[in-house]
Amino acid sequence: MFADLKRITYVEDEPDIRSIAEFALSHLGGFSLDVCASGPEALARMPGFHPDLIILDVMMPGMDGIETYNRLRAIPDLADTPGAFMTAKAMNHEMDRYRALGAADVIAKPFDPLSLSARVQEIRHQVHGARQAA
């Protein structure tokens, strides 16, 4: 059984972007959201939150989004949780690289707050489709 998308962990170091995405996903999208300001914070909190999807900013100081995602996937409970990267560097070759690293998809920055929820639902459906086909 494939769970509906209800719980999202969002990892972003920049407070301004965080506040906008939080509004978009929580207030507009109605998702239950756990917002983390860094990779280490996500690693500490996420196992207790059990998200259906993880959204990570790629460029964060210290532990970046890619390293954070790799470490999260090493946690057995989170190994199958899909992750999407957010980045301003969303050129085709970079998006291919992020997908090769295990990302379900890439959300380009700046994102549209009004369509962000629909975008993450789309990503979840992509993951669902790919897993059913496998």
Add this chain to the structure above:
Amino acid sequence: MSIEEELRTLIERNYVKLLDQLATVTRLLDARDQGGSLGHGSIIEAQGLTHQTKGAAGTIGFGAMGAAAAALDESLRRLLTRDRSIPADQLKHPLALLSALQRAAGETAPEHSTLYKADLSQFAR
């Protein structure tokens, strides 16, 4: 507070923050020595703040500010390749881009955000 009012409050809060960041960037780029050179540390800090301004302005619907900040961000980023003070002649371009960003900010108000009058009726509370 309605969801529309919450969004407008968020836009207004971000607008004030963007102006604060721009004031800090201006102060950093004004801190030139008597010969007009600027320290590497000031460039690093100004570029980081400008990068944040670019992302937040674009996301909250201030397109002109976002585009002007993106141009300044790129110009400052190029200066980061040199691990030393930047001489006056190499600051002309970024300072012109800073002026453009200041103009864009001066012509921007919260209600100019593309999100300010967004129809949120499709979103359930």
